[in-house]
Amino acid sequence: MTKEETFKLLALIESMYPNVTVKNETVLHWMAYCGFLDHSLVINNLLRHARSKPYPPSFDEITGLQESNAAVSGLFWQNEYSIRANHR
Known part of the structure; x- marks a missing residue:
């Protein structure tokens, strides 16, 4: 990418x-690894994730670089994203 x-x-x-x-x-993390990633694969993984999960994906979940434990993967996104305070 x-x-x-x-x-x-x-x-x-x-x-x-x-x-x-x-x-x-998170942006810095993505920038460090973007050259190693296949754009099509990441987009497909993002779309698959969005269809099945209500929370945003972690880096590991959509890059395929590391297997995430499905039982706790829902919590990893909190390390990479912040909740918007004024979102309605």
């Missing part, structure tokens, strides 16, 4: 999950 594709992906995640915003640390 290019950096431009990475920024678009993060913007897409924020638009799909409007009650959260991506943390600065």
Whole structure:
């Protein structure tokens, strides 16, 4: 993935999950690994995640770089996103 594709992906995640915003640390993490990622695979994984989960995906869940434990994966997103205070 290019950096431009990475920024678009993060913007897409924020638009799909409007009650959260991506943390600065998460953006830096994505930038560090974006060159190693397949854009099509990540987008497909994001869409699959969005159809089945009410919370935003963690980096591991949509990149396929590490297997996440399904029982606790719902909590990992909280390390990567912040809740928007004024979202309605």
